[in-house]
Amino acid sequence: MTKIQMTTPLVEMDGDEMTRILWKLIKENLLEPYIDLKTEYYDLGLENRDKTDDQVTIDSANATIKYGVAVKCATITPNQARVEEYNLKKMYKSPNGTIRSILDGTVFRAPIMVKGIEPCVRNWEKPITLARHAYGDVYKNVEIKVPGAGKAELVFTAADGSEVRETIHEFDGAGILQGVHNTDKSIESFAKSCFEYALDSKMDLWFATKDTVSKTYDGHFREIFDSIYEKEYKAKFEETGIEYFYTLIDDAVARVMKSKGGFIWACKNYDGDVMSDMVSSAFGSLAMMTSVLVSPAGIYEYEAAHGTVQKHYYKYLKGEATSTNPVATIFAWTGALRKRGELDGISELCAFADKLEKATLTTIESGRMTGDLVLITSLENAQKLGTEEFILAIRDELDTMVG
Structure with missing residues (x-):
């Protein structure tokens, strides 16, 4: 079969833990057999963010401005436990927050509705x-751990040197402070x-x-x-x-x-x-939600709205079976591919995105789904599939649709 040709690359932002595993499976089984996939790749995995002092996140956002469409895997926003687990240089801010502030956009999220859920x-x-x-x-934000008694003030110093000053709180002991803008x-x-x-x-x-x-x-x-x-x-x-x-x-x-x-x-x-x-x-499920960042300049970044599925990743590392729902990540790819097709006038790319979404929902409606959906479905005799098994079931449906 002749692969669909792309003219402009997508900005591809890889991520962390179990969603990184999903990312690879989706590309290998649901995208690359059908599309001559062109992407500009950025590794936003936590180790690489630490290695680059988070410059890779900034670079990926600037690349999105250049090309207009990006697709992003879920990433870790580290807390103190993650800093210790990954031996990080510091507690980095949310990569999503960094990207959103650079793109100056609004995130629109909507549930993926399917029969049986x-x-x-x-x-x-x-x-x-x-x-x-x-x-x-x-x-x-900016945060401070207050060590003891003292006065906390909110101060704004204007360009001309004048000040606006407000007392936040007079502490008589330890506490915390947070400044937002x-x-x-x-x-x-x-x-x-x-x-x-x-x-x-x-x-x-x-x-x-x-x-x-x-x-x-x-x-x-x-x-x-x-x-x-x-x-x-x-x-x-x-x-x-x-x-x-x-x-x-x-x-x-x-x-x-x-x-x-x-x-x-x-x-x-x-x-x-x-x-x-x-x-x-x-x-229905955190894994059944579309998410797209839209900037006033007409720039789009598609992502899964959920986290990196940490518990499943630890099971995966132990060689244990997982049944992780990839639907939101699949729909991040289809959203980006459809938008790329619309902007570049490639109708075949838009049609493929539609077919992949339909194949995904048809698989669920046939009673084949991941464990999180089996627990809540109204369909009788639903079959729980493993992570890769579910993706391969979608591929079977997709093969039928694309002939």
């Missing part, structure tokens, strides 16, 4: 798309990305923060959203027949649980991280 929330009939701000907050430019990009995505998908847009408590920080997010909506998008939303509204994050959670789905829920960075995991779990 019904949402835990019975009234959810349509996917709920999470729009997560992709810059700042705790992902770009954001920028108007990034918040404006977040807002515009959300409004544009809502118009393109013709879905209502909800935005939620906690401005009753964080009156300045969260309140500024709301002010920027409201201003841009009124000036640039209100008429377009009304013409399209969709709605934008703001609500508190706790009220949004209550509304979401009672909704039928089919809308976009925009959240600040950390809120979006947590709520996307909640939504994906409630729809």
